[in-house]
Amino acid sequence: MVKRRLTNNTNEQTIKQQPIENEPIVLPRSDMRRVIVRIVGATSLIINANGEKTKNKILDSMNKNKEPKEKRLPRTPEQEYKNAMYTLPGQEGTFIKCISFKRACVNACRLVGDITMVLANTVFHVLGDFTKIEGEPRMHSDMARNSNGGMDLRFRPEYPEWATTLTIEYNSNIYSLEKILHLLQKAGEHIGVGEKSPHQNGDNHGLFKIVEVMEIR
Numbered sequence: 044m045v046k047r048r049l050t051n052n053t054n055e056q057t058i059k060q061q062p063i064e065n066e067p068i069v070l071p072r073s074d075m076r077r078v079i080v081r082i083v084g085a086t087s088l089i090i091n092a093n094g095e096k097t098k099n100k101i102l103d104s105m106n107k108n109k110e111p112k113e114k115r116l117p118r119t120p121e122q123e124y125k126n127a128m129y130t131l132p133g134q135e136g137t138f139i140k141c142i143s144f145k146r147a148c149v150n151a152c153r154l155v156g157d158i159t160m161v162l163a164n165t166v167f168h169v170l171g172d173f174t175k176i177e178g179e180p181r182m183h184s185d186m187a188r189n190s191n192g193g194m195d196l197r198f199r200p201e202y203p204e205w206a207t208t209l210t211i212e213y214n215s216n217i218y219s220l221e222k223i224l225h226l227l228q229k230a231g232e233h234i235g236v237g238e239k240s241p242h243q244n245g246d247n248h249g250l251f252k253i254v255e256v257m258e259i260r
Contacts, residue, residue: 174207
């Protein structure tokens with residue numbers, strides 16, 4: 044590899060060549076690791092997937108080739124209860140969004156103090172869109188206020204006893220596994236996931252604890 048330098052010599056342009064050492068570019072190595080974390084519920088978990096279903100209805104309404112609207116059927120507690128569950132095509136059981144645990148960890152940064160919320164959003168990830176809820180749901184009913192100010196009943200699935208498994212990927216060069224687990228621990232003790240969690244409205248649902256950790260790479 045050579046560098047060409049253009050110089051003037053008696054009104055004529057000549058090219059002088061100077062060799063350059065071919066030094067390799069060395070990038071810092073990111074030590075990306077994965078760990079499987081088993082958690083169990085410390086308090087009951089309440090799920091509400093109706094927000095996701097509402098979003099899908101809005102997307103359908105934006106379709107130019109949409110079909111005529113179906114006649115709105117009367118509300119039934121059983122149907123509203125089932126609609127509030129996350130289910131996946133071709134898979135049995137019900138699920139919870141993995142991002143719920145990531146958000147809980149980010150909010151727990153206020154309790155830990157040695158990591159900012161911005162940094163927590165980037166140094167580790169809870170992999171996957173959904174993780175299966177291990178546990179049997181029951182119907183939970185609660186009073187809620189409508190947009191017009193009136194009161195109404197809401198029906199949601201509640202899991203009195205529940206567990207799930209998370210796969211977490213993190214960069215150990217930036218933040219250690221011990222610190223990430225500490226963040227997850229505080230999220231389970233004080234923030235929670237799902238409806239009526241401490242972070243959402245000050246209630247105590249959706250709290251959890253870590254029971255097993257297995258490093259996979």
